[in-house]
Amino acid sequence: MKTIKYLFAITILFTSFVSCSSDDSDDLKEENPVEGLNLVETIETDHHDIELYSANKSFMIGYNDISIRIKDQATNTYISNAEISWTPVMHMTSMMHSCPTSEVSLTENTTVSNGFIVFQMPGNDTEYWNLKLNYSIDDESFEASKNIEVIADEDDMRSVSSFMGSDNSRYVLAMVTPVNPEVKVNDFTAVLYKMEDMMTFSVVEDFTVTVDPRMPGMGNHSSPNNEDLTYNAASNMYDGKLSLTMTGYWKMNLKLLNEDGDVLKGEDVTEENIESSLYFDFEF
Amino acid sequence: MQHIKAMGIMLYPNQAINKLKRVCFLVALTLPLWSYSQQENHKKHAQTEVDSVKTNILKEVVLIASKKKLFYQQEPKPLASVDEFLDSAQKVNMIKRGAYAWEPAVNNMVSERLSVTIDGMRIFAACTDKMDPITSYVDVSNLSKITVASGQEGSEHGVCVGGAIDLELDKTGFKEDYFKVNIESGFESNNKQKIIGADLNFADTNFYVDADVIYRNADNYFAGGGEEVLYSQFEKYNLSFNGGVLLKNESKLTTSFIFDEARNVGYPALPMDVSLARAFIGSVSYEQLHLGQLTHWESKLYANSITHIMDDSKRPDVPIRMDMPGWSDTYGFYSQAQLNKQKHNVLFKVDGYYNRALAEMTMYPNDPNQSAMFMLTWPDVHTLNSGIYVQDQITFAQSDLKVSTRLSFQNNRVADEFGLNSLKIFYPDMEASQNRFLTSMAAQYHKKINAFDVAAGLSYATRAPSVSEGYGFYLYNSSDNHDYIGNPNLKNEQALELNGSVALNKKTFNISLDANAFKMPNYIIGEVDTNLSPMTIGAEGVKVYQNLDYAVITNVALSSAYKISKTLNLNGVISYHRGIDNDQRNLPFISPLAYGATLKYHKKTFNGELAMRGAGKQIHYNPDFGEDQSDAYTIFSLALGKTFYVSKNQLYLKTGVENIFDTYYSTYSDWNNIPRMGRNIYVSLSYKIN
Numbered sequence: 012m013k014t015i016k017y018l019f020a021i022t023i024l025f026t027s028f029v030s031c032s033s034d035d036s037d038d039l040k041e042e043n044p045v046e047g048l049n050l051v052e053t054i055e056t057d058h059h060d061i062e063l064y065s066a067n068k069s070f071m072i073g074y075n076d077i078s079i080r081i082k083d084q085a086t087n088t089y090i091s092n093a094e095i096s097w098t099p100v101m102h103m104t105s106m107m108h109s110c111p112t113s114e115v116s117l118t119e120n121t122t123v124s125n126g127f128i129v130f131q132m133p134g135n136d137t138e139y140w141n142l143k144l145n146y147s148i149d150d151e152s153f154e155a156s157k158n159i160e161v162i163a164d165e166d167d168m169r170s171v172s173s174f175m176g177s178d179n180s181r182y183v184l185a186m187v188t189p190v191n192p193e194v195k196v197n198d199f200t201a202v203l204y205k206m207e208d209m210m211t212f213s214v215v216e217d218f219t220v221t222v223d224p225r226m227p228g229m230g231n232h233s234s235p236n237n238e239d240l241t242y243n244a245a246s247n248m249y250d251g252k253l254s255l256t257m258t259g260y261w262k263m264n265l266k267l268l269n270e271d272g273d274v275l276k277g278e279d280v281t282e283e284n285i286e287s288s289l290y291f292d293f294e295f
Numbered sequence: 296m297q298h299i300k301a302m303g304i305m306l307y308p309n310q311a312i313n314k315l316k317r318v319c320f321l322v323a324l325t326l327p328l329w330s331y332s333q334q335e336n337h338k339k340h341a342q343t344e345v346d347s348v349k350t351n352i353l354k355e356v357v358l359i360a361s362k363k364k365l366f367y368q369q370e371p372k373p374l375a376s377v378d379e380f381l382d383s384a385q386k387v388n389m390i391k392r393g394a395y396a397w398e399p400a401v402n403n404m405v406s407e408r409l410s411v412t413i414d415g416m417r418i419f420a421a422c423t424d425k426m427d428p429i430t431s432y433v434d435v436s437n438l439s440k441i442t443v444a445s446g447q448e449g450s451e452h453g454v455c456v457g458g459a460i461d462l463e464l465d466k467t468g469f470k471e472d473y474f475k476v477n478i479e480s481g482f483e484s485n486n487k488q489k490i491i492g493a494d495l496n497f498a499d500t501n502f503y504v505d506a507d508v509i510y511r512n513a514d515n516y517f518a519g520g521g522e523e524v525l526y527s528q529f530e531k532y533n534l535s536f537n538g539g540v541l542l543k544n545e546s547k548l549t550t551s552f553i554f555d556e557a558r559n560v561g562y563p564a565l566p567m568d569v570s571l572a573r574a575f576i577g578s579v580s581y582e583q584l585h586l587g588q589l590t591h592w593e594s595k596l597y598a599n600s601i602t603h604i605m606d607d608s609k610r611p612d613v614p615i616r617m618d619m620p621g622w623s624d625t626y627g628f629y630s631q632a633q634l635n636k637q638k639h640n641v642l643f644k645v646d647g648y649y650n651r652a653l654a655e656m657t658m659y660p661n662d663p664n665q666s667a668m669f670m671l672t673w674p675d676v677h678t679l680n681s682g683i684y685v686q687d688q689i690t691f692a693q694s695d696l697k698v699s700t701r702l703s704f705q706n707n708r709v710a711d712e713f714g715l716n717s718l719k720i721f722y723p724d725m726e727a728s729q730n731r732f733l734t735s736m737a738a739q740y741h742k743k744i745n746a747f748d749v750a751a752g753l754s755y756a757t758r759a760p761s762v763s764e765g766y767g768f769y770l771y772n773s774s775d776n777h778d779y780i781g782n783p784n785l786k787n788e789q790a791l792e793l794n795g796s797v798a799l800n801k802k803t804f805n806i807s808l809d810a811n812a813f814k815m816p817n818y819i820i821g822e823v824d825t826n827l828s829p830m831t832i833g834a835e836g837v838k839v840y841q842n843l844d845y846a847v848i849t850n851v852a853l854s855s856a857y858k859i860s861k862t863l864n865l866n867g868v869i870s871y872h873r874g875i876d877n878d879q880r881n882l883p884f885i886s887p888l889a890y891g892a893t894l895k896y897h898k899k900t901f902n903g904e905l906a907m908r909g910a911g912k913q914i915h916y917n918p919d920f921g922e923d924q925s926d927a928y929t930i931f932s933l934a935l936g937k938t939f940y941v942s943k944n945q946l947y948l949k950t951g952v953e954n955i956f957d958t959y960y961s962t963y964s965d966w967n968n969i970p971r972m973g974r975n976i977y978v979s980l981s982y983k984i985n
Contacts, residue, residue, distance in 0.1 A: 194670065195716030196723065228660035229615070229668065233828035236720055254720040256769065256830065259660065259668030294666050 044120040045078055054144065054157045058084055061144060061155055066190070070140075070161045072130045073170035074185040074202065079115065079124045081146065089122035095146040099128050099159075100210075103138045111183050111204035111212040113247075129185040129202060131173040133163040168293045173206075176267065176275035181206040182215065184267065184289070187248060192255055192295045199253040201240055203267075214247045219272075222251055223264040223280050223287070231285055232256070240265075255295075262292040353448035353739065353752070353794070355386045357441040359465070372934060373949055374481035374490045374979045376511070377430050377438065377462070385854065385868055386443045386458070388886055392966040393562040394486060394516050395529040396431035396572070400964070402445055402811065402850055403872050403885045404457025407761035407819070408788075412452040413462045414551065415595065416578055417648045417680075421603035421623035422569075423672050423763060423770045426562060430462065432555045432574040432601070436479075436492045436509040437535035439465035446792045446811060447737035447754035450701045451644065451684055454733050456756045456790035456815070464551055466537045467505050473498040474985075479509075481979035485972050486516035486527070490979070501541040508534050515561070518970035519959035526561030526568055526609065545584035552577045564966035565773050566613065570606035575599060589632035589643075600624045614832035615661060621654035621673065631684075640688040647681030652762045653711070656769075672770055674714020676762045679706045682733070694742035703733040705759050707783075709766060717768055718783065721839075725783050731759045733787065739794075748798040748807075757787040764819050764840045769830040772821075774966055775838070775883075775921030778829045779821050782840040789816045806855040818846035818876065823919075844877035848885070867892040873915060883920035887913040887927075887963055900938040904951075907931050913963050923968070928960035945983040952976050 048064035055061075064078040081090045095115040101108050115126040134140050143156040164170070171185040187200040201220065204212040220240035226232045238252035255261060264287035266277030277289035357380050372379065378397040382389045389397035390405060398405055406420070411429045420427045442461045444451075449459025467473065474497050481490035494507030510532040515523050532555075539549035553576040560569040578597035586592040605619035627648030634641040654673035660666075682703030689696045708728040709715045715727050737754030760782070763770055767781035791814045798807035821838030829837050852870035859865055869890040874882035888911035896903040909929030916922040934951030957974040965971065 193716065194713055196720050226668070228662060228665050229658070229830060230832040231828075232830050234720060235827055236723065256717065256720060257656075257658075257668045257670035258666070259658075260665040 044118070044123045045080065048078060051077075052142075052157065052159055054142075054155045056153065056155045059090070059153070059155070060084060061146075063142075070128075070130060070159055072133050072161060072163050074127055074129050074187050076127045077125070078118070079126075079144075080122055081148070090148055091121040092117065093124065093146050093148050095124050095144060097126070097128070097145075098143045098210075099130070100141050100143065101132065101134075101138065102141060106209070108209040109212065111185070111202065127187075127202075129171060129183055129204070130161045131171055131183055132161075134159075134161050166294060169291055170293070172265075172289055172291070174276050174289065177273070178269070178275055180275075182267065182276070183212065184220065184265070186263075186291045189253065192253070192261070192293060194255055194257055196236060197253040197255060199238070199240060199251040199263075200246075201249045201251075202247070203249055215242075216244070217242050217270050218249075218275075219268040220249060220251070221266040221268065221277075222253060223266075224253055224255065225262050225264055225280060225286070226257075226259060227262055227285070228260055231280065233280075258295055260292065260294045262286060262290050265289045265291065353445040355384050355443040355445075357381065357384045357443065359435050359438045359440055372951060372953075372977060372979070373947075373981060374435065374479060374492070374977075377433055377435055377441070380435065381430060381441060381443075381460070384441070384443050385852065385870070385891075386445055387460070388964055390884060390964045390966060391969065391971070392426060392564040393529075393560070393969070394513060394524075394527040394972070395531070395557065395560050395562075396427055398425055398428045399430055399460055400884065401443060401449075401458035401460065402813065403848055403874055403882075405884070407764060408455065408457035408758065410449055410453035410455035410459040411462075412459070413553070413576060414464050414578065415452050415461065415629060416576070416597040416599065417453055417625055417627050417650070418574075418576065418599050418601070419623045419625055419650050419652060419762075421601040421621040421652070421654070422572075422605070423619070423621055423654045423767060424565065424567075424605070424772075426560075426565070426569055426605070427572050427601070427603050430460065431557070431572065432576065433462055433464075433535075433553060434492075434509045434511075434531075434533040434555070436494060436507045436533065437464055437537075437553060439463050446752070446790075446794060446813070447699065447735055447756055448739070450699065450735050450737070450756065451642070451686065453646070454680070454682070454701065454703055454705075454735070454756070454758050456758050456788060456813070464535070464537060464553075465505070466539065466549070466551075467496040467498045467503045469500055469503055469539070469541055469547075470498045471500050473503075476984040477981060478984075479979065479981040481977060483513070483975055483977040485975035486513040488513035503537070503539050505537040506535070508532065516972045516975075519954060519957045519973035521957075521973065522959070522970065524563050524969060526563045529557060529560040531555070531557035531560075547582050548579070549582065550577070550579045561609075564969045566610070566771075567605045567607045567617075567619065568609055569604065570608075571602065571604040573603075574601045586632055588636075589634050592630075592632040594628070594630035596628045598624075598626045615658050617656055617658040619654065619656045619672070621652075623650065623652045625650040638689050638691065640690070642684070642686045644684040645682070646684070647679070650678045650680075651710070652676045652678070670768060671711060671714040671717060672768050673762055674709045674717060674766055674768065675711035676766050677706075677708045677710050678762070679708075680704070693744070694740065696741075697739045698737065700736040701734070701756075705731045705733060707731070707759070707762075707765060714766075714768070718766060718781070721780060722783055729783065731787060733757045733759060737792075746800055748800060749796070751795040752793070754790075754792045756790045756792075758790075759787055760785040760819055760840065767840075769837075771831040771834060772838075772921070775821075775919070776833075776835045777821065777823070777838045778831050778834050778836075780824075780827070780837060780839045785819055785840060786817045786842050788819050788842070790814070791816075803858040804856070806853070808851070808853050810851040811849070813848045814845060815848065816845045817842040819843075820846075820876075820882075846874065846876045846882055848872075848874040848882065862896055862898045864895045864897075865892070866895070875915075880919070881915040881917040881922075883917055883922055884964060885915060887911050887915070887925065902936045904934045905931070906934075910962060916963070921967075922963070925961060925963045925965075925968075928958060928962070930958050930960065931955045943985050945985075947981045947983075948978070949980075950976070950978045 045064045049068050051065045052063040060082040062080045111129040113126040115124045140161050173183045183204045189197040203215045205215045222237045234254040234256045240249035240251035243250045264280045267275045277287040381387045388400045391397050418429045444459040449455045477494045479492040492509035497504045512530045515527045535553040537551045555574045557572040576599040580595035582593045601623045603621045629646035631644035652673045653675040658668040684701045686699035735756035739752035741750040765781045770779040794811035796809040822841045824839045827837035854868040857865045872886040874885035891908035893906040912927045913925040932953040936949040939946040953975040961968045961970045
């Protein structure tokens with residue numbers, strides 16, 4: 012019996028050999044409100060340096076999350092509680108137009124304001140974007156503007172689509188996340204705007220965007236458990252889920268439906284029709 | 296490992312401890328059954344070597360034993376592959392995807408439902424597509440025998456429902472002043488297979504050393520009628536080493552090591568070949584004859600590591616190029632001892648293993664601008680299994696009863712975050728780790744009534760899903776042309792087995808009827824999910840592993856042996872098999888009616904054998920599982936052997952013809968109907984230097 016007990020103890024011991032992954036301990040980070048962001052542009056005025064930060068190294072077509080800090084040139088300190096509004100304008104050879112933007116609002120750190128701009132197109136030699144900022148500091152108003160560079164994705168991947176719907180309205184749909192797609196069920200977020208006129212874009216509420224991710228390199232393989240994009244009133248964005256079963260090139264075939272379920276843009280993917288005219292794509 | 300041990304104890308879930316407590320309790324309850332007063336009895340548990348049919352209907356022993364000349368000469372083809380030896384066993388069928396690495400089936404059940412071990416060591420294949428069954432990592436040069444056990448008779452070495460195959464390594468043992476060198480070489484005409492091997496045995500009363508090496512190289516084989524079966528070539532070599540030291544107090548320390556490597560292995564039935572399949576298998580064991588009241592105490596520590604790399608670079612037309620490497624590492628132990636008291640012969644065993652299975656797939660798009668596509672097909676699954684096994688063989692005057700039980704605890708954990716997230720696409724609420732408790736118990740009764748041996752048995756067993764069944768991610772099955780997705784929510788598969796046999800034994804004649812039936816609740820099989828889109832280009836659809844309500848598998852065999860004269864023996868066997876599920880659907884890979892007969896002649900230094908084997912037309916098949924009807928076939932083979940003595944040394948020559956009439960045939964177990972080998976003439980020569 013003793014031996015058996017002994018052997019059994021070995022069994023229990025052996026059973027306990029399970030490995031685990033160690034948790035990363037977070038080091039205390041220094042307080043830098045724009046940590047990890049790139050200073051993309053600085054607009055200099057007579058009194059201020061207005062710094063524009065983004066996760067990317069430059070402004071890209073599509074959704075750009077932008078943080079703004081205003082530095083007082085006299086004191087070399089960042090100004091708190093500035094009220095900022097912005098107007099990006101595309102100067103084309105024959106016309107001008109704006110693009111969808113959010114409000115600019117203060118973040119927890121009152122020296123930093125934040126918002127987003129959806130550029131539908133890049134600039135080039137003859138056509139350029141100009142960003143105009145109106146801001147007030149302690150009830151004193153200022154204005155600044157600068158021509159900024161907006162570049163296309165170097166791999167020519169599509170994360171924004173500007174199109175005419177079957178209701179003869181022009182829409183802009185832009186992907187917000189995933190920024191770094193992974194093999195998993197990714198959170199899929201997009202913004203949808205209707206172009207009211209050349210300078211005015213309004214958030215579209217309560218539409219639906221159906222999602223059908225495909226891998227053209229794998230015989231148009233699709234994935235399960237995707238969720239269509241639906242309107243989230245809290246964020247004014249559209250939320251859904253995107254399942255990606257492997258790394259590589261994916262095309263997210265989309266269809267825009269209005270409140271009544273009428274298709275405004277996009278087609279189903281079938282054997283004959285291998286892609287929708289409304290899509291995003293990326294590679295990872 | 297240090298890190299793993301240290302963290303493991305803290306991490307271990309309370310549930311597991313509770314389950315272990317339950318095991319303790321169960322053991323405590325059952326232990327008194329085996330407590331009896333003392334009497335020595337050295338009868339080794341059910342292992343009879345010469346005629347397995349007579350004494351144990353549930354076990355079949357295939358002898359290889361190249362170092363024991365007695366059996367060696369009886370084998371029709373001494374340098375046959377392990378696969379061919381297994382194929383010759385009545386209880387085993389081999390599923391073939393090519394000329395190499397066949398997958399053994401016992402009772403029409405394959406890998407996941409069997410326990411396949413080498414000297415009791417658990418080893419797990421590293422290929423997601425079953426291209427490397429464990430039996431492919433040894434060779435005949437280092438085996439003495441293969442024990443095939445049916446149903447729960449096989450649970451001694453590990454959890455199983457269908458049966459077990461244990462490959463026993465050949466060891467010289469302690470012999471006074473023993474030195475032997477054996478050189479073997481063989482050639483087969485059909486696929487130009489060249490075999491060369493050597494082994495060296497050196498022993499004295501307190502130590503022994505065995506070393507052997509074997510090399511095989513084969514080209515494509517030709518089916519009956521002369522059709523070349525492309526991509527059926529292979530090359531492999533195997534090195535092994537055994538050693539032992541006799542210690543004081545009737546104890547010994549032994550070690551074994553196997554290195555096996557196959558390269559350029561073609562799989563004509565599959566869309567990919569294998570560029571490398573490599574195994575390192577090692578163990579150290581300690582044996583002691585007496586331990587208190589116990590005898591034959593043996594403890595073993597072992598480790599093995601398998602690397603398997605699939606390759607499509609030799610195929611001219613593939614929809615997409617891909618790499619599919621897989622790795623499987625196992626660390627384990629067991630410790631066992633016997634207790635002999637009066638009529639009882641009790642075996643106690645504790646064992647455990649820890650396995651890591653990882654496989655990945657990288658596909659290279661035809662559009663060179665697109666980046667490679669990567670997925671984990673086995674998401675680094677860590678399996679921990681530990682269990683206890685107890686059996687008691689009780690011998691009465693004219694009968695015996697064997698009862699056995701195995702209780703195991705199993706933990707599976709998906710260690711790779713990428714892999715876990717991949718599976719969560721299908722199972723959003725899936726946990727990385729899960730525990731299972733597995734039980735099995737069996738009772739087998741045998742009675743001698745005059746010239747009759749009657750036996751009957753009843754058993755129950757459960758098994759956990761395999762890594763592929765639980766966690767596989769888009770594993771392509773070329774037989775039914777579907778991608779398979781694992782299912783971590785599977786219930787344990789159960790098997791309730793009833794078996795029986797009647798044998799009549801006369802001096803010159805014996806005949807035996809064996810039958811078994813498995814009712815298997817929660818039988819695990821892939822079912823089509825029409826909502827899922829296949830990953831593999833050209834695949835028809837996706838199957839997800841599911842539990843059926845139940846399946847039933849039945850096997851009946853009638854075998855007989857007739858001793859015509861002192862030198863002439865005739866054996867025959869005919870068997871019937873059936874497998875259906877709860878909707879009366881036919882299960883895949885179930886043998887049709889099969890038969891075989893062998894006429895053996897043996898006189899002094901000469902032996903000869905004429906054999907016939909065949910199968911009826913496959914009546915029960917299932918197109919849903921990629922099966923079509925296999926035709927009936929009968930093939931014949933002939934073998935002749937002669938021993939010559941050159942001074943004190945022995946030269947043994949064996950030659951034979953397989954598939955004499957060059958019949959073109961393909962059986963139910965040939966993956967995608969690849970034809971089997973046509974006429975094949977082989978010659979083997981072995982020279983023993985004493």
